Amino acid sequence: MRLTIDLSSRMSVNTDSGDVSAAQFMGVDMHKVFSGKKGDWGTAVVQGYVTRIDNQKKHPGFFEGPDDWELVYRIVNFNYTALARGRFNIRVGHFEIPYGLEHLINTNGTLRDYMHGRNMGVKGDWGVGVNGDFDKLGYEVALSRGSGNAYFSTGNPYILAGRVGTPRDQRVVTGFSYMVGDIARPGTPRLVLHRTRFGPDIQVHRGPWSVLGEASYGRDAGTGVFNGLVELDWHTPRESWLIYTQTRFFNQVIATRWDDAGSALVGVRFAPGGHWAFSAQIGQELTAFGAAARGGVGSIQIRYRL
């Protein structure tokens, strides 16, 4: 079994208003493989984090305000692996929704992030799914509650999502994802938002450089949406330093016309050994929907794993 305590402290500054916000995470990260006479038959991952936010005006819905404590389940699931030589596994619990780049590059607890928030509004969800690896492709399909961190059924939310792609350890990795769901929106009149998304993702690794891309087309309550992301990153040979840039674009039908918004960010992560990781990131909205003001955020984070 692997077990560690994971602590991190994050501070962010809104570059327009000067507002400072903070988040602290203290959690347990556990990984246990279950084995029998005929080999491994399951893997459990438990990541529960006591999370404190201060002055976070934009925060996930499960926090009750800008200053709050919450127990956040990042990953809490069991994957039954005794069937079909790894080609058909069954996962139950709280897991990342299998969609896009995030399915391969787990960004939980890091400043670096992809498009789950924009496309689905939730990153992890409670449910059941199947997954597996073949010689030339891997897949995961899941049906989940659609309520995110907390399990609740008000409004009968759900998410059905899946991704199929080429093996994740190749120099070029491609995939295609699909998602449909009624995603919980507590406090709104309909309690859920019907969303669909589908689109490709790609990773190209050449020497110390990587280019990653993801595009999604779909609808939010019947209106068209087209989102995308391009990342360029570079790392040192020991991979202790990572520098990345992301350009994101968002297109949405607003009042019968397509409108667009976009942002760019640059980030750096330094992980000198097995314990520490220091990260910094600064992002700026380049264009905004309608007459909305453009904002920017700079963040730093220190992370320590015992």
Next chain:
Amino acid sequence: MRQLITSLLWLALAAAASSTAWAQAYCALRDPVRQVYELYPGATSYRSIVRTVGAKHRLIIAERLPFTMHFTELGRHTLYAALDGNKPIGLVHVRSERGQWGLVEIAWATDLDMRIVDFKFQRCRERAKSLLDTEEFRAQLIGKGVGDLVGMLNSDYSGVNPSFLQVPAGAEKLAAVVIRCGAKTLAAFEGAESVQAVTDPYSSDVRAAVEAALQGVSSAIDRSDVAVLRVRGGNNSLLGTVVRTSSDIDGQRLTKWWSVDT
């Protein structure tokens, strides 16, 4: 200021309780499923054995090799035993070695004599990968042990010795990475305290005891192909011994595994 003090208190708490760690969040861990079944096509499943590789193991490797593991490589590591039904048919371990453009991850298949059966690149961003991912290159490593691999490197261990290893032009640096990675893998196995190979199973005492037990009757066991592994648990206590024997009976090779308790 209160936020900053809170942050510093949390981090001070963390630093006070330092121990062996793995920098990667565990949700990112993936079993080398494809590699295990490619390396052992006859496997029906595999079993994970998770052990800590710590500073003392690093020193053991340093005693056996002219180079050793980097401190960032220490932590919890997994050894995969490929199974055919209940029977172990080989071992797989994935090691990362620093390459020119990032970490090169290689899945090594070894037999229970700690010799290389085969290997597969799991993750490699070097262009020369395709030059080495060939039957010709792999064939030069199959059956080799630690000493053989070290002998394939040049005098400062940064490149290969062309007298002992044939490498396509342009792949010399990556070949040295592969060889160093393989040597460390085997040395780590041999230095592991949980499974120790008995290098001379037919010592003079054992021979005398066997002869006394057999009382002149000949045995079909091929003594040149006997492997003995002592398995230890917590506090270095001996859990038992695993013995592999092979016999030729009616023209057929018969291999048996014996589990002997303490």
